[in-house]
Amino acid sequence: MTRRILRWLGIATLVIGYPLLAHYTNESAQNSNLGALVAIAPVVLIALVLAWNSPRRVIMLGALMLSCVALWAGWSALEQHFGLVYWLQNVGMQLILFMTFGRTLIAGRQPLCTRFAEAVHAPLTPQHELYARQVTVAWTLFFAVMALVSTGLFFLAPLVIWSFFANFLTLPLVALMFIAEYWIRRWVLPEMRQTRILDAVRAYRNTSARPR
Template identity: 30%
Template sequence: MLRNTLLAVLLLCYPVLAYFGLQHWSPRTMALVLLALALLRACAGRRQGWWPMAAAAALPALAGLVSDRALPLKLYPVMVNLVMLAVFGWSLLGRQSLVERMARLREPDLPPAGVRYTRRVTQAWCLFFVVNGTLAALTACFASDRVWALYNGGIAYVLIGAMFGGEWLLRRRVMARSDHA
C-alpha cells in the first residue's frame, strides 16, 4: 500500500521532478528514471489495472532513452490525458459510464435522472482531458521547460481539483432540486 502510494505520488510529481532533473542530467538519464517508475508502477499495480498508466509513462521514456531528447519526456502528461480520455470515453460506449459505475457504489438504485447526469459528467471529463491534453502538448512543444513544469506539475492539478469541486457543487444543487421535485 505504501509502495503504491509513493509510486503514485512520484508519478504525479513527475513534471517537477523532470524539470529539476533535466537541469542536472541528460534526457537519457531522466528517461531511465521514468522508465523505472513505469515498470515499478506496472508491477505494483498489475492486479488493479494500472498497466495503461504504466504504458503511458513507458512510451515517452523509451522514446527519450533512444533519442536522448527532452521532448518525449515532456509528453508524459499528454499520454496520461490520452489514457484517461480513452478510459472515460470508452465507458460512454457501454451501458454504464465510468462516473455512473462510481456513483452506483454509493447509490446502487440510481434513478434515471442520475444516470443522465453521470453520463453528462463523464462527457465533461472527456472534454476536460481533451483540453488539458492539448495544453500539455502545447506546453511540451512550444513553451519553456519552466512553463511546461508549472502547467503540468501545478496548474493542471488545480484545474482537476476545480473540476472535481465544481462537479461536487453542481451535484449538490441537482440533488437538492430533484429532492424538491
C-alpha cells in the same frame, strides 16, 4: 500503523518530490544527464513491475534488460531530447484517462460515472443517471483539453513554461474539476447532499477492483 504512515509519507514524497525534480531539470540545459535519468526512471520502474508480475517473468525481464542496453547506447540522444519523454508521459496519461472515460460513452455501454454513482447511490433515479452521463462527458472533454494544452505548450512555448503546467498545474486542475463537479452535483441533485467527496473516491476504488 507505522508501515501505513511510512507508505503515505513515501507516496507524498514521490508526488511532491518528482515534479520538483523534473521541473528543475527542465529549467536548464545543464541538467540534461539528470533530466534524462529522471524522465526515464518512471518508465523503467513501471516496466520492471509489469515484467516481474508477468506470467512470463524471465522473458519479460530479458526484454527489459535489452531495452535498458538500447537506452544506454542511445543515451546521448536521450539527453538532448529528455523533454520529449516528459511530454509523452504527461500527454500519454491524459489520453489514457480520456479514453477510459470516453469509451464508456459508446452506445450500449454504461458511462463510467454512472458506474461510480451506482456504487454509492444504487438504485439511481433517471435524473441522476442523466447527470452521471453528463459528468462522464465533462471528464472526457476535460482530459482531451488537458492533452491539447499540454501539447500546445510543449511545442509552442519554452520548455520551462510547459514544465510548470505539467508538473505544478495538472494535479491541482484535476482536483479543482473534482471539487467543482461535487458542488454542481449538490445543486443539481439536492437529495444527494449528504454524499461526501471521499464517497466518490471509495466508489472509484471499489469499482476498479471489481472483475469486469
